[in-house]
Amino acid sequence: MTYLLVFLIAAVPGFEVLVAVPLGILRGIPPVLAVIIGFAGNAATILLEIIVFKKLKEWWESKKKKDVSMPSKRTVRAENIWRHYGIPGLSLLGPILIGSHLATFLALALGSTKKQTAFWMLISLAVWAIIFGILSVLGVDIFSWMRQKFI
Template identity: 70%
Template structure:
């Protein structure tokens, strides 16, 4: 039960998300399907909450930008470049691995995407990345154990 909670919370945490949560779940003994579902659920929940409270986050972000006086971060600049080139599908599909899904969701909304489009594309992206990272982890762990057995 602790592993499920750990994977769920890792999925929900910016910076960890499904890219870390799913492999951690598998490495902690979860089946690939369970790790994918639990990691996805944690990440999806925070994305949905972020979309729901977007206007308050946007107001905070804009006030922070005014007081900082800094130029946009590299991650923000990268997200805006992806947005201009590929729109919401590109930002949602590339965002989780390049800038993080939470920042991708926020920026998609800030750059004009609707809440429903943002939710659809980001949840689709998270599902895809959950499966990809779960599969890669399984193959990586199997390759590690196979190599270890061959050597030892």
């Protein structure tokens, strides 16, 4: 049951590997397995998002027409990362700054191909899953540090 929980939490935008991997380790899953399960859960929804991007973009654009307010800070941050670092930067920084799901959507919306986006996002998810697995094993409270730095 814990394995499924880690997979599902990793699939949820906002939680992803950043929460799922440490949670899995805290719940007693061996670290390597927690990293693999967290990666798989997050990757599954990212790949699904890439596959159905066209429908998601239509939904997003219809939502934007109704909501004429300023773009969110997360969207502005993602666009700045895109302009400075392209798809590699958005993919690698996105999961910790804006979330992997929003980073994926914006990468595609800003012109990255599905293949490029999938490649870079999967690399990024693997890197972050491993980093958060190592930090969890070492007992580093990364969430307190992130809260101080970015929020």
